[in-house]
Amino acid sequence: MPSGMGFPVIRPRRLRKTAQIRALVRETSLNPRDFIYPVFFNEALDAPKPISTMPGVSQLPISAAKELAKDLVRRNIGGTILFGLPKTKDAKGLVGCDPNGPVSRAVQEMKAAAPELVVITDVCVDEYTDHGHCGVLRKRADGEMEVDNDATIEILAKMAIMHAKAGADIIAPSDMMDGRVGKIRGALDESGFSDIAVLSYAVKYASGFYGPFREAADCAPKFGDRAGYQMDPGNAREALREAALDEEEGADMLMVKPALAYLDVIRAVREASNLPLAAYNVSGEYSMLHAAAKAGMIDLDRVMMEVLTSIRRAGADMILTYHALAAAELLGA
Numbered sequence: 001m002p003s004g005m006g007f008p009v010i011r012p013r014r015l016r017k018t019a020q021i022r023a024l025v026r027e028t029s030l031n032p033r034d035f036i037y038p039v040f041f042n043e044a045l046d047a048p049k050p051i052s053t054m055p056g057v058s059q060l061p062i063s064a065a066k067e068l069a070k071d072l073v074r075r076n077i078g079g080t081i082l083f084g085l086p087k088t089k090d091a092k093g094l095v096g097c098d099p100n101g102p103v104s105r106a107v108q109e110m111k112a113a114a115p116e117l118v119v120i121t122d123v124c125v126d127e128y129t130d131h132g133h134c135g136v137l138r139k140r141a142d143g144e145m146e147v148d149n150d151a152t153i154e155i156l157a158k159m160a161i162m163h164a165k166a167g168a169d170i171i172a173p174s175d176m177m178d179g180r181v182g183k184i185r186g187a188l189d190e191s192g193f194s195d196i197a198v199l200s201y202a203v204k205y206a207s208g209f210y211g212p213f214r215e216a217a218d219c220a221p222k223f224g225d226r227a228g229y230q231m232d233p234g235n236a237r238e239a240l241r242e243a244a245l246d247e248e249e250g251a252d253m254l255m256v257k258p259a260l261a262y263l264d265v266i267r268a269v270r271e272a273s274n275l276p277l278a279a280y281n282v283s284g285e286y287s288m289l290h291a292a293a294k295a296g297m298i299d300l301d302r303v304m305m306e307v308l309t310s311i312r313r314a315g316a317d318m319i320l321t322y323h324a325l326a327a328a329e330l331l332g333a
Helices: 012-016 019-024 062-074 102-113 149-166 180-190 208-216 237-248 260-272 283-294 300-314 324-330
Strands: 035-042 058-060 079-085 119-123 136-139 145-148 170-173 197-204 253-257 277-281 318-321
Touching (some): 012 019, 035 062, 035 102, 035 324, 058 062, 062 079, 062 102, 102 149, 119 149, 145 149, 149 170, 170 180, 180 197, 197 237, 197 260, 208 283, 237 253, 237 260, 260 277, 260 300, 283 300, 300 324
Parallel strands (some): 035 058, 035 079, 035 318, 079 119, 119 170, 170 197, 253 277
Antiparallel strands (some): 136 145
16 A cells, blocks of 8 residues: 555545546446347237337337338437237238238338338237237147147248348348258248348247337237247256357347346357347336335336336347337437
């Protein structure tokens, strides 16, 4: 210790003295460009329909797509990911391949209004099947129903091509079928869409945090659950295997879903891969903050920004979040 100096010499609090100094030395910061805003387009609607379990979020009519696209650009939001709710559903989700379906129409409207907006489309059949599962069903020898992996990825590839033709910038398969990234990548390349990127839901857990989304996308399974194809919450090494397989199959970007209960997994995938990494701050994570704020337990704005910062700090380059509009406003967008 230098002569004449009191204890302690090293004082980290010097860098916390003022807001300006704290901002200067902040290691992780947020920008509206970090956010991808999830949107639900329902082709049966003429006006927004609030989602009861997700305060501030609504299913939207396709007629709202243009103004929303312009608003997202004004706010400097990084992009949007689209989910579609059709008027009718079928056993295989083939309605999801309709070029006049809700996602294709919304993509066209958004890109026409704001060509610079990054538009991502969710590719999965759960929103389009009458049973709510993420794939085509088949009957096993014991009489139980299961998802047919290989039959499902054929439909996903057709859906991806249809979204690309509509003008989507990025295709995001969320089904967790084995081999779907390679199948989609090959189909896009063969159809002349080699410049369309694939954002793989590489690490998607069978989570209890999806509850409000099931209402938002009208896709709750009519029987059983999705544990047979989504990942077990207790597994982390498996996440690295899933991410590596999707990278080998041609994924351009990877995703971990959900985010908050899997920050360790985000960090592990970040350290294992150099691909851009997304994390999905899912519906249950969003709604529980609103519920706690309504009960007077937390300051919503403060905790929202803390949560989003934690996801970025864990290693995510971008965050899919229903908080995007509110967070962008707080950031001055």
